Amino acid sequence: MKLILTHEVTNLGAPGDIVEVKDGYGRNFLLPRNFAIRWSKGAAKQVESIQAGRDARAIHDLDDARALKGKLESGAVNLPVRAGDGGRLFGAVTVADIAAAIEAEAGAVDKRRIEVGNPIKSLGAHTVSVRLHAEVTATVKLNVVASK
Known part of the structure; x- marks a missing residue:
């Protein structure tokens, strides 16, 4: 199952990453908890905006984290x-x-x-x-x- 992550998931990826997971993991864990959305051509266009937002926050968050x-x-x-x-x-x-x-x-x-x-x-x-x-x-x- 191909998904686009909307939240950070440990050992899987960060928001905006396109991942391939087993059907049960995606259907029973990631999708119900809104950690991911199903991949489609239209949804793939959202990846760029999710990653742009993530990059902008990452610089600010890095300073706060340190x-x-x-x-x-x-x-x-x-x-x-x-x-x-x-x-x-x-x-x-x-x-x-x-x-x-x-x-x-x-x-x-x-x-x-x-x-x-x-x-x-x-x-x-x-x-x-x-x-x-x-x-x-x-x-x-x-x-x-x-x-x-």
Whole structure:
């Protein structure tokens, strides 16, 4: 199935890219979530306008991403969570929790761009990666502390 992406999709492409995917992936995931539109000759003309808009935003976004990266990497982000006596958490820290903590300290970050290697299930210092831009990735030091 040939599609034109309207949003960035991890490991697939950026807005305006024409991609070839399996029918089920396109029909069941990309199209219902409005991440892509079906390719046609008429829709192919929209690709140029989507890519022009993406290029104009990319320069502005790159500067903002570098500034935010400096903010995120300069200090640690504290994340208070409920924990038991042994320092073990009730559940795991989610990317939504991390995004909320980062937003409180440095600024808004999309939770879909946060990458956690292993699930965080204990108190202490952890590191997570945040893809701010295609060329900029910040490594955030995360201090998971017990809430009062």
